[in-house]
Amino acid sequence: MTKEGRMDRGKGERLHAERRRSFWTILGWLAALGAVIGFASGFFAAHADANGEWAPAWRVGTAIAIVAFALLAAYGSWRFFRTVDELELADNLWGSLFGFYTYALLFPAWWAFSKLESVPQPDQWVIYAASMAVATLTYFYRKLRLR
Amino acid sequence: MNNRLRVLRAERGWSQAELGARLDVSRQAVNAVETGKYDPSLPLAFKIARLFDMPIEEIFSDDEGGANGSR
Numbered sequence: 001m002t003k004e005g006r007m008d009r010g011k012g013e014r015l016h017a018e019r020r021r022s023f024w025t026i027l028g029w030l031a032a033l034g035a036v037i038g039f040a041s042g043f044f045a046a047h048a049d050a051n052g053e054w055a056p057a058w059r060v061g062t063a064i065a066i067v068a069f070a071l072l073a074a075y076g077s078w079r080f081f082r083t084v085d086e087l088e089l090a091d092n093l094w095g096s097l098f099g100f101y102t103y104a105l106l107f108p109a110w111w112a113f114s115k116l117e118s119v120p121q122p123d124q125w126v127i128y129a130a131s132m133a134v135a136t137l138t139y140f141y142r143k144l145r146l147r
Numbered sequence: 148m149n150n151r152l153r154v155l156r157a158e159r160g161w162s163q164a165e166l167g168a169r170l171d172v173s174r175q176a177v178n179a180v181e182t183g184k185y186d187p188s189l190p191l192a193f194k195i196a197r198l199f200d201m202p203i204e205e206i207f208s209d210d211e212g213g214a215n216g217s218r
Contacts, residue, residue, distance in 0.1 A: 015168035085172035086188050087179055145184065 022083050030076045037069045091142045099135025106130060150207045153181045155199050170194055 044062045048054050054062075081089065110122040156166050156177075163177040170177070170191065179185035187195065196203040 013162070013164055013168070016164040016174060019168070019173065085176050086191060087173065087176035087185055090185070 019083070023080075026076060026080045026083060030073070030080070033069070033072050033076065037065060040065050091139050094142055095135040095139030098138040099131045102134040103127060103131040148183060148186045148207060148209060150180065150183070152177070152195065152206065155201075155206065156181075169198055 041062070044058055044065070047058060081092075084092075106127050107122055110119065110127070113119045114121050152166075156163070161169075162174075163181070164174040167174045167177045171194075172191065176185070176187075180187050192203055192207055196206055199206065
């Protein structure tokens with residue numbers, strides 16, 4: 001290996017480390033944001049349960065937290081997707097596609113069966129959870145299979 | 148799709164992370180391309196060709212094509 005080759009490798013490894021650091025920093029911030037929002041929402045919910053009703057100040061605080069969560073999650077996701085490469089993007093797209101199809105097929109099928117009175121009305125939370133679960137499983141399947 | 152990426156990288160003594168940094172993709176992406184588990188986009192394939200200063204068809208080929216497959 002040439003001297004130049006060794007120098008180049010050092011530079012490339014440094015760039016690689018910077019990329020990984022950026023990736024994990026954004027992911028860390030998103031996780032921290034989720035933890036804070038989770039704690040806050042649990043706190044507000046517990047407070048509401050204890051008092052039996054929502055005071056106006058709690059309602060406003062909760063509304064602000066919800067909006068902040070949505071905006072920061074959207075911003076964090078935008079930063080994340082500007083950082084990742086095409087393979088990571090493809091993993092996310094495939095996960096999203098499978099999640100979307102789960103929703104698109106599960107809801108009308110469940111609704112149609114409910115019209116036949118063979119099952120209860122569609123449960124939005126079950127459908128949401130199923131869509132997210134399928135999307136997550138698809139994403140990690142690709143990640144494990146392709147690495 | 149077959150490719151000679153692993154051979155070309157080895158000839159230059161680069162690690163997967165090193166090549167990934169030069170191509171602005173992750174080490175995992177380089178590994179996935181080298182092992183044939185992921186076909187790169189056309190822009191990335193051209194970037195690879197430019198980096199190695201070779202025609203794209205000397206690096207990549209379809210399963211019946213000419214590049215010396217690395218799978």
